[in-house]
Each structure stands twice: as structure tokens, then as C-alpha cells.
Amino acid sequence: MRLGRGLVLTGALAAGGYWLARYLRPQHSTLILADKVVLITGASTGIGRALAFAFARRGARVALVARSADRLEAVRREIEPYSAEVLAVPADLTDEAQLEAAVTRTLEHFGRIDVLVNNAGAIHGGRLIDLDPARIEQVLRLNLWAAIRLTQLSLPSMLARHSGYILNVASGLGRVAVPQVSTYVASKYGLAGFTDALRRELGGSGVRMTLVLPSWTHTDMLAPETKDVIERYGFRIDYPDEVAEQAIAALVAGRHEVILGGPLALLGVAVERYFPFLLRLYWRIFMTQEWSDAMSALGGEEAR
Numbered sequence: 001m002r003l004g005r006g007l008v009l010t011g012a013l014a015a016g017g018y019w020l021a022r023y024l025r026p027q028h029s030t031l032i033l034a035d036k037v038v039l040i041t042g043a044s045t046g047i048g049r050a051l052a053f054a055f056a057r058r059g060a061r062v063a064l065v066a067r068s069a070d071r072l073e074a075v076r077r078e079i080e081p082y083s084a085e086v087l088a089v090p091a092d093l094t095d096e097a098q099l100e101a102a103v104t105r106t107l108e109h110f111g112r113i114d115v116l117v118n119n120a121g122a123i124h125g126g127r128l129i130d131l132d133p134a135r136i137e138q139v140l141r142l143n144l145w146a147a148i149r150l151t152q153l154s155l156p157s158m159l160a161r162h163s164g165y166i167l168n169v170a171s172g173l174g175r176v177a178v179p180q181v182s183t184y185v186a187s188k189y190g191l192a193g194f195t196d197a198l199r200r201e202l203g204g205s206g207v208r209m210t211l212v213l214p215s216w217t218h219t220d221m222l223a224p225e226t227k228d229v230i231e232r233y234g235f236r237i238d239y240p241d242e243v244a245e246q247a248i249a250a251l252v253a254g255r256h257e258v259i260l261g262g263p264l265a266l267l268g269v270a271v272e273r274y275f276p277f278l279l280r281l282y283w284r285i286f287m288t289q290e291w292s293d294a295m296s297a298l299g300g301e302e303a304r
């Protein structure tokens with residue numbers, strides 16, 4: 001009798017373990033990037049530029065989108081020698097007509113989009129009551145609305161071929177609510193939620209979504225004085241090349257979500273999810289004037 005129950009229990013555990021392993025396994029670990037057409041937004045600097053290099057090195061054909069035609073052209077020239085094909089598409093993605101034109105131009109040139117990388121982003125920090133409403137709108141339009149519209153416009157070509165990949169670059173602040181960057185946090189929580197919901201909507205369609213949550217990264221987004229304070233608070237600041245490599249590894253492995261920035265970033269996300277009161281307490285103690293000044297300086301000249 002006892003032996004029978006033991007066998008049933010072992011069988012149930014084995015079946016549960018098998019189901020869990022299948023459920024958690026990467027879905028598309030066979031993605032080969034050579035010759036894939038990749039549209040990367042925000043490709044003129046920072047993480048987007050690093051992503052453009054990393055995709056090109058893997059043999060992908062890349063369309064680079066950002067506002068500055070000069071900087072895009074410089075990146076295009078740097079990548080060209082070892083890329084299958086590079087196209088620079090200057091566009092302001094907060095403008096509907098320019099956003100649509102960027103997708104149309106890419107489709108006309110390459111005939112399809114295999115991988116859409118929603119990376120372009122901007123930040124605006126400081127206390128909400130001090131923020132410029134026009135700049136709030138710009139940040140939300142770029143970080144969230146543009147990513148949604150680009151996805152909407154790229155999907156038909158992917159769905160028709162039952163194949164496509166969307167890599168959304170959010171932020172650790174898309175899962176952890178840090179004060180004094182509330183509108184940026186709103187845009188990144190929005191992008192994370194959009195990714196989660198659309199992934200479910202697209203289940204079985206052949207279109208896969210990966211959400212990358214980078215931690216603080218050495219780019220133009222962080223003013224030098226902000227970096228000092230972030231490091232004094234104990235946070236790690238990554239380099240764009242590392243972020244790009246890890247983002248592509250996650251995409252190729254079929255990961256749904258990857259949190260970058262090391263153990264402290266992972267801990268932050270876990271504490272926010274399961275023990276949010278601890279973060280409320282933390283920010284009661286540590287929201288100093290120094291932190292406020294550092295957040296107000298985010299985004300560099302453009303944010304002012």
C-alpha cells in the first residue's frame with residue numbers, strides 16, 4: 001500500500017518536473033541571425049549603436065533609425081565593412097508620419113522585417129511637479145507609443161510569414177519603481193506590460209517577444225554627476241557592448257525576459273514584486289537631496 005502511494009507520488013513529481021522543464025525551456029534557440037533583417041531604433045548612440053554592431057557582426061542586415069542623420073551615417077560607415085547590408089533611416093519616432101515612413105522605407109528596401117528592436121528611449125528626471133509637460137509627453141511618446149506603433153506596423157509582415165522577433169529594451173525601472181523618475185518609470189512599466197500582454201496575444205503565431213531590462217548603463221543618458229551618485233548608492237553601471245551582447249543572447253535563446261545589472265538588480269526586482277514595503281522604507285530613508293539632483297540631471301542637455 002505504502003509502496004503504491006510512493007510510486008504514485010514519484011510518478012506525479014516526475015510528470016510535474018517534466019512539464020515544468022518543457023514549460024520553461026527556451027522556445028526558439030535555433031534563431032540564426034545571418035541574413036536576418038533587423039530594424040533597430042535609437043541606433044545612433046549608446047545601447048542601440050552597440051546593438052547595431054552586434055547584429056551586424058552576426059551577419060544580419062540592419063536598418064538604423066534615429067533622428068540625427070549625421071550620427072546615423074557615421075555608424076553606418078563604421079559597420080559597413082563587416083555587415084551584410086546597412087541602411088540608415090533618419091526619423092523622429094515621436095512623429096507618426098516619420099515613424100510610418102521609417103517602417104515603409106525598411107520594408108521597401110529589404111522586403112521584410114525579421115527582428116524589430118524597440119530601443120530608442122529618452123529620460124526626464126526630477127520631482128513630478130517640476131517637470132515640463134511637453135517633455136513628459138515626448139518621453140511617453142518615444143518610450144511607449146513609438147514602440148507600440150512600430151510593433152503594430154511590423155507585425156503584418158511577420159504574421160504573414162509565421163515568423164518574427166521583437167526585442168523590447170525597457171529598463172530595470174520597468175519592474176522597480178524608483179522615485180524622481182516617475183514618468184520614465186511609467187513608460188518602462190508600460191513597455192513591460194505591453195510586452196507581456198502582446199506575447200500572450202501572439203502565442204502560437206510564430207512571433208516571439210523578448211523583454212530586456214538593462215540596469216544603469218554608460219551612455220549619454222547619464223550625466224557624469226549622476227553616475228557618481230548612482231555608484232555611491234551601490235548600483236553597478238554597465239557598458240553598452242555588454243548590454244547588447246546579453247540582449248542578443250536572450251533573444252537567440254528565446255528568453256521572455258532578462259534582467260541585467262547583476263545580483264543587486266535581480267534582488268531589486270524580487271523585492272519590488274514580493275516585499276514592496278521594504279522599498280518604500282528604503283526610499284523613505286535614502287531619498288536625499290543628492291539623489292534628487294542626480295535624477296534631475298538625467299537625460300543630459302535634451303532633458304532641460
Ligand SMILES: NC(=O)c1ccc[n+]([C@@H]2O[C@H](COP(=O)([O-])OP(=O)(O)OC[C@H]3O[C@@H](n4cnc5c(N)ncnc54)[C@H](OP(=O)(O)O)[C@@H]3O)[C@@H](O)[C@H]2O)c1
Pocket residue numbers: 041042043044045046047048065066067068069071091092093094119120121122142169170171172213214215216217218219220221222
Ligand atoms: N543608459 C541607461 O542607464 C539605461 C538603463 C536602462 C535602460 N535604458 C534604455 O536603453 C535604451 C537606449 O538608451 P541609451 O542609454 O543608449 O540612450 P542614448 O545613448 O541617449 O540613446 C538614445 C537613442 O535614441 C535616439 N532617439 C532619441 N529621441 C529620438 C526620437 N524622438 N526619435 C528617434 N530616435 C530618438 C537617439 O538618437 P537621436 O538623438 O539621433 O535621435 C539615440 O540613438 C532606452 O530605451 C533607455 O531607456 C538605458
